Amino acid sequence: MITLTEENYIKAIYHLGSNGEKSVNTNAIASVMQTKASSVTDMVKKLSEKKYANYKKYQGVTLTEEGRYVAINIIRKHRLWEVFLVEKLNFSWDEVHEVAEHLEHIKSEKLINELDAFLEFPTYDPHGDPIPNKEGKFKHVEKIVLAKAEVGDTYKCVGVDDTSSNFLKYLDGNKIGLGTIITIKHKEPYDNSIKLALENTEIVVSQNVAKNLYLKKV
Amino acid sequence: MITLTEENYIKAIYHLGSNGEKSVNTNAIASVMQTKASSVTDMVKKLSEKKYANYKKYQGVTLTEEGRYVAINIIRKHRLWEVFLVEKLNFSWDEVHEVAEHLEHIKSEKLINELDAFLEFPTYDPHGDPIPNKEGKFKHVEKIVLAKAEVGDTYKCVGVDDTSSNFLKYLDGNKIGLGTIITIKHKEPYDNSIKLALENTEIVVSQNVAKNLYLKKV
DNA sequence: AATAAAGTTTAGATTAGTCTAAAAATATTT
DNA sequence: AAATATTTTTAGACTAATCTAAACTTTATT
Ligand SMILES: [Mn+2]
Ligand SMILES: [Mn+2]
Ligand SMILES: [Mn+2]
Ligand SMILES: [Mn+2]
Numbered sequence: 001m002i003t004l005t006e007e008n009y010i011k012a013i014y015h016l017g018s019n020g021e022k023s024v025n026t027n028a029i030a031s032v033m034q035t036k037a038s039s040v041t042d043m044v045k046k047l048s049e050k051k052y053a054n055y056k057k058y059q060g061v062t063l064t065e066e067g068r069y070v071a072i073n074i075i076r077k078h079r080l081w082e083v084f085l086v087e088k089l090n091f092s093w094d095e096v097h098e099v100a101e102h103l104e105h106i107k108s109e110k111l112i113n114e115l116d117a118f119l120e121f122p123t124y125d126p127h128g129d130p131i132p133n134k135e136g137k138f139k140h141v142e143k144i145v146l147a148k149a150e151v152g153d154t155y156k157c158v159g160v161d162d163t164s165s166n167f168l169k170y171l172d173g174n175k176i177g178l179g180t181i182i183t184i185k186h187k188e189p190y191d192n193s194i195k196l197a198l199e200n201t202e203i204v205v206s207q208n209v210a211k212n213l214y215l216k217k218v
Numbered sequence: 219m220i221t222l223t224e225e226n227y228i229k230a231i232y233h234l235g236s237n238g239e240k241s242v243n244t245n246a247i248a249s250v251m252q253t254k255a256s257s258v259t260d261m262v263k264k265l266s267e268k269k270y271a272n273y274k275k276y277q278g279v280t281l282t283e284e285g286r287y288v289a290i291n292i293i294r295k296h297r298l299w300e301v302f303l304v305e306k307l308n309f310s311w312d313e314v315h316e317v318a319e320h321l322e323h324i325k326s327e328k329l330i331n332e333l334d335a336f337l338e339f340p341t342y343d344p345h346g347d348p349i350p351n352k353e354g355k356f357k358h359v360e361k362i363v364l365a366k367a368e369v370g371d372t373y374k375c376v377g378v379d380d381t382s383s384n385f386l387k388y389l390d391g392n393k394i395g396l397g398t399i400i401t402i403k404h405k406e407p408y409d410n411s412i413k414l415a416l417e418n419t420e421i422v423v424s425q426n427v428a429k430n431l432y433l434k435k436v
Numbered sequence: 437a438a439t440a441a442a443g444t445t446t447a448g449a450t451t452a453g454t455c456t457a458a459a460a461a462t463a464t465t466t
Numbered sequence: 467a468a469a470t471a472t473t474t475t476t477a478g479a480c481t482a483a484t485c486t487a488a489a490c491t492t493t494a495t496t
Contacts, residue, residue: 005453026474039454041475046452058461058474089332099326106324108317114307223483244444257484259445264482276444276491 002050004105007074009033009043010052013063014071023060069136076132077112078104079125084115086126093126093177094168128159128178128214144217146182146194147210154183155215162212171213174203182215220268222323225292227251227261228270231281232289241278287354294350295330296322297343302333304344311344311395312386345386346377346396346432362435364400364412365428372401373433380430389431392421400433 012032016024029040044061047053052067063071081103085091091099113134116122123131123139130138143158157180160167171177175198185202186195192207205213230250234242247258262279265271270285281289299321303309309317331352334340341349341357348356361376375398378385389395393416403420404413410425423431 003452027472035453036455037474038456038476042453085329088336089329091328091332095328099324099329102324102326106317106320108320110309110313111303111307111317114309118306221482245442253483254485255444256446256486260483 002052002070005043006047006050006052007070007105009040009047010063010067010071011074013047013053013061014068014075017062020063020068020071023062025060029061072132072136074104076136077106079129079131080112080115080119080122082125082127083119083122083131087119087122092168092172094163094165094172096126097163097165124178126178127163128157141214142216143214145211146205146213146215147192147207149184149194149215151184151187154181154218156181156218157213158216159214160212161214167209167212170209174205175199175201176213181218220270220288224261224265224268224270225288225323227258227265228281228285228289229292231265231271231279232286232293235280238281238286238289241280243278247279290350290354292322294354295324297347297349298330298333298337298340300343300345301337301340301349305337305340310386310390312381312383312390314344315381315383342396344396345381346375359432360434361432363429364423364431364433365410365425367402367412367433369402369405372399372436374399374436375431376434377432378430379432385427385430388427392423393417393419394431399436 009029012029013024014020016028016032026037026040026044029044030037033040044053044055047067048055048061051064052070053061053063055061078100081100082096085096085099086093116134121133125131128141128143130141132138141158145161146155149155157176157178159178160171176182180198183197184194185197188194188204192210193204194210195202195204227247230247231242232238234246234250244255244258244262247262248255251258262271262273265285266273266279269282270288271279271281273279296318299318300314303314303317304311334352339351343349346359346361348359350356359376363379364373367373375394375396377396378389394400398416401415402412403415406412406422410428411422412428413420413422
């Protein structure tokens, strides 16, 4: 049996290690889990005993094949529920993450596969993140962060890094969403703010925004 | 904050006390919670401290107004999720209870009210149990248990008490479901078995079945 | 009314997950 | 290379929920 807490740690390690590739250190996990380093050490030992992670003292932690499988499965559930909430229950993209954090732990193969079918096998969630299929496979999304976009080029908005309600509402307020076409007008070296052209308007966004918005060249 | 375990105890007390009316004793709770009497005593003290229950040593326990509110809310969620699983995700009535036991603990007002609307405000769940509305109100279902039905009378099947997969599959196998019309042919005093007439067939059911099937006179 | 049986509570342990404070290891700076 | 700072681990304690075994109340039977 795997506990809810173990699942959350595994998910955190997966995301922090860039989808399970790199070794993740204790403080980083403590930070995203909103807990103390000492608690992380204890849990990481347990995950290691249970064969979900590889861990050597002071050397950081990586996921095993099995740990990665668990992580991808939770992410699949999380993102499918997010689609459900937006498509069927009138949630906006800034409201879904919190509820999906809970729904992702419901354990039923049939439930999630039927939900997948009911939603007609979506491949992206409301934030532009890819949804793993039943076998855990998903396409890598080709994208660059707005901060690295080049002046004069035109892009399509394909995702966000920050899924906080505050950030997403800010984007709503500025008429930016998935699919929005954006041309880079100017990058201000002083504070790394960026001037963008949207369909009808021009706006200036801060470095914070520029670091959390993903684009694809068109 | 109310924990998942507290919610389950409150629900058990509600059901055992015939919807929160009668006082419930320790062993009864232990039995449905699959735990020991000593654990129940501890929890019941905690529920009492938290104002969800009234408890005096050796005198059993009842729910407070607030406890009853919590119970009804969980039951509302449980039954709405059961409807969702059957209506939208191709679950059969014997598969839903277990998953609903988990889904009922997801805490989001918006989620459950939108789900209710999405399902077009159903009033009964797949087992014939009434679904409380947003205000916690629901109709009392007029029903008698098959064991008390009278020979010669004709009834409609309106519910089940046991929602175990085994029992529900048994009913499926014998072509009995909600809405099925049943005439009582004979009650056997020796073992309390009952002979029923269905649409095309006659079958004999055991006392166990007779105690778990609810009917309404037509 | 006394005794036995059944039901309930208390006392003391256990496990998962967390914390603080101190010790140990690693990384960085001088 | 030594000193300092940062990171990580250990040790010991706490809470929620559980258990067993013993003590206590209530109920049933003689
Ligand atoms: Mn999310
Ligand atoms: Mn998402
Ligand atoms: Mn149920
Ligand atoms: Mn039901």
